[in-house]
Amino acid sequence: MALPNSEFKNTKNLMDRDSVSQRIKRRLQLNEIFKYIFLAGLVFALLVLSTLIYDVISKGGGWVNLDFLRNFPSRRPEQAGLYPALIGTFWLMLLIVPMVFIVGVGAAIYIEEYAPKNRITSFIEVNISNLAGVPSIVFGLLGLTIFVRVMELGNSIMAGALTLGLMSLPIVIVASQEALRSVKMELRHASLALGASKWQTTFNVVLPSAIPGIITGIILAVSRAIGETAPLIMVGAATFISTTPSSVFSDFTALPIQIYNWTSRPQAEFQNLAAAGIIVLMTMLIIMNSAAIYIRNKYTNRH
Amino acid sequence: MSWMKKSALVASITSVAIIGAACGNNEEGGAADGEGLSGKVVMDGSSTVFPIMEAVAEEYSAEQPEVEVTVGVSGTGGGFKRFVTGETDFSNASREIKEEEAAEAEKNGVEYTQLAVALDGLSLVVNPENDWAQDITIEELNKMWTDPNVKTWKDVRADWPEEEISFFSPGKDSGTYDFFNEAVLDDTDIREDTQLSEDDNVLVTGVAGTKGAIGFFGYAYYIENKDTLRALNVEGIEPTTETINDLSYPLSREIYTYVNNASLKDKPQVADYTRFLNENAAALSEEVGYVGMEQARYDENAKVIDEIAGE
Known part of the structure; x- marks a missing residue:
């Protein structure tokens, strides 16, 4: 009512x-x-x-000027440059990138695509993640013992690159795993249903979709690695070197070491040189990161 | 995918090759003007000695561009660790070699020679606002750096004000600390409230920013920061180039390089480098803020070098 x-x-x-x-x-x-x-x-x-x-x-x-990039370090700040350090850092990068790409992505593919999901696998995964948090100086000590002394590589670029590569691996593996995991299961199933083998599926379907994430991970890891001082000092990288490297077995120095050395000098001009060195290092990192973003966008659109 | 990976691989290989080739060319170019020596000269050790060695290496490479000189900065102790295994030709040190290090060298059959290359004066610095302390004795220094009961400047000398003291010292791994430990502390532990830093510029900032502060480091750091720091006279003697050179400043110290005798004998580039180093050390060390020794000392060094290198 x-x-x-x-x-x-x-x-x-x-x-x-x-x-x-x-x-x-x-x-x-x-x-x-x-x-x-x-x-x-x-x-x-x-x-x-x-x-x-x-x-x-x-x-x-x-x-920062052309002479700064072309000159060797000097006791006279006006004439000092970071040429050998710049070349050393380039060499390191050229060695580290393929190294971590092959080993890191390989390991990630095995864990994600092939390894049985059992306790041992998850134990290994946890340990890889933990390794990412180990202080860099510990990798330096490891590099000194294994690469410099046992493998007798001496204080060479190779020893430095292997040490820094080892340090970057955990980050690369974890990032690659994430990237592989985010590839939709349907893509794999579709490929397998068409009769492709596991390897064909991984290489032609999964990896191309995962590559943007993988590359981002590698660039981030390598950016961190080339900014490291401690592990390189541990493996005995020089602070001053009168020649540039002629092979991967040459002695070398790198940008962070040069910058670190300049900051510890008493004269104020050297502090300015250190700042100039930081600008060069930062520019390199920005270029690398931009390249990463470019590559990522390009391949994200393709797949 | 495969084309991409392949081209990436090809790109990285070619770039390695290009850089390799470019560097190779550089070195071949240098060989043209050479009645020159070649090979390696490997140095490591103290960061205190580094600026001198950088200057020497810089000058030397103008004369012998084919010789690859590397100078590392592992610290005095770190340098000796490599030196006693025969890994390096030279070890730069801001203190003398320790017994344990010498024993290790003997065990490995490494014979060496100590060469003093320059002098440094360990400078005790205070804040410029400190208008009371001008002069200090070693005894007072020992008391203030080791006795935890000393809290203010008044506890050091009765007519100084009751201003709290803050202590700044180089890290315990440094040769500078070792020298201070021997000359002032008498091997007693440094007081626990001391702020230690491996970076002398941190000490400079610390002392310059704290009214009651005291700290110590090499003469070069004091000279470069004269505007923000004041040095104390020790036992009545001011640290200057002259008082350090004639060793009248009580905290004058020699800084060294140790050369491996076998390298000196067998490697012509090491012998040549050692002579070059000895001849130019005085002038170059003054250029980078250290004090040269008297010429007689370098002449003595030269004799020793000739004896071992045999010429």
């Missing part, structure tokens, strides 16, 4: 407008508060980063 009315009443009981608008207001307030907290986080990070970059550029900007 008084149905509409009672319904209205019920509704009114169900949703008390005042309390609802109260609660909405609270939620909106909370929303605002968190928005500003997150914004503050971003601003803080950017502020620190831009202070660092400003500091480095204002100190070192005037020192």
Whole structure:
């Protein structure tokens, strides 16, 4: 009889407008508060980063020129350059990238595609992830013992590259695993259903879809590796060298070592040179990262 | 996929080859002007000695571009670790070789010669706002750096103010610390509230920013930071080029390089490099902030070198 009315009443009981608008207001307030907290986080990070970059550029900007890239280090700051360090770092990169690509991606493919899912596999996986957190100096000690002494590579580029490569491997393996895992099962099933073997499926279907993620992982790992000082000092990389390397078995020096050495000198000009060295290293990293993004975008569109 | 991987592989191989070839060319180019020596000269050791050795290597490579000189910075102790196994030709040191290190060298059949190359004055520095302390004795230094009951400058000398002291010292692995330990601390442990740093520039910043601070490091770091630091006279003697050179400054110290005798005898480039080093050490060390020794000392070195290298 008084149905509409009672319904209205019920509704009114169900949703008390005042309390609802109260609660909405609270939620909106909370929303605002968190928005500003997150914004503050971003601003803080950017502020620190831009202070660092400003500091480095204002100190070192005037020192970066062609001579700086072409000269050998010198006791006279005006004549000092980082040519041997730059060449050393290039050599390291050229050796590390194929090394971690072949070994790291290989290991990831085995774990993801071939290995039986049992305790041993998951034990190995956990250990690989843990290795990613081991301090770099420990890899340096390992490199000194195995590559420098046992394998008798001496203080060569090869020993340095193997050490840094070993250090980057866990990151590459974990990143590649993630990339392989994110490839849809349907793609594998479709390929297998067409009669392709496991290897054909992996190589022609899974790997191409996973390659953007894999490459990102490799570039990040290698970027970290070429910025490392401690492991290279452990394997006995030189700080000053009068020649550039002639083979992978030559002695060498690298950018972070040169920068580290300049920062520890008493004269203020050397601090500026260190800042200039940081600019060069940062530029290299930006180029590498841009290349990674370019490659990633290109292949993401293809597949 | 396969084309991509192949081309990536080809690209990386060719780039290795190109860089390799480019470097090869460089070296062949250098050989043209050579009645030159070749081979390697391997040095490692103290970061204190490094600036001198960098200068020497820089000058030497202008004269003998075919000789590959490498100078590492593993620290005095780290350098000796490699030296006593015969791995390196030279070990740079800001202190003398220790007994254990010498024993290790003997065990491995490595004979060596100690060559003093320059002098340094360990400088005790305070904040410029410190207007009370001008002069300090070794005894007072020993007391303030080892006795945990010393809290303020007044505890060191009664007419100094009650300003709290902060202590800054190079890390315990450094040769500079070893020297201070021997000359001032008498092998007693340094006080626990000392701030230790491997980077002398950190010490400079620390002392320059704390009113009651005291710290020590090599003379070069003091000279470069004269505007923000003040050095104390030790036993009444101010650290200057002259007082360090004639050793009247009590904390003057020699800095060394140790050369492997076998390398000196058998490798002509090492012998040549050693002579070059000895002849130019005085001038080059002053250029980088150290103090040269008296000429007689270098003449003595030269005699020793000739005896071993045989010429």
